[in-house]
Amino acid sequence: MAVTIPASVLQELIRAKSNLRTSAYTCAAGMMIMLYDWILTFPDEVRYIWSGKQKMSKAKAMFFWNRYFVVPWIVISNYHIAGLRGPLSNN
Secondary structure: OOOOOOHHHHHHHHHHHHHHHHHHHHHHHHHHHHHHHHHHHHHHHHHHHHOOOOOOOHHHHHHHHHHHHHHHHHHHHHHHHOOOOOOOOOO
């Protein structure tokens, strides 16, 4: 006994697969823009944050949090959301 799948269901599956691929490309593009911004702002970071004589302040702490904890979290999240990782199987 063969199972027949309605054409509307097949079209919806094809559309969903296309949307997943678009989502993966969008995540990758966003990460590249973030990396580009990180590279562009690094000289300013060295000048104002690292070479300053000022002790650790709330502003510096927030900067460090935003620069070195949030960005890797976003990259790892996008890696999983975009489906860039392989299947979780031992086979």
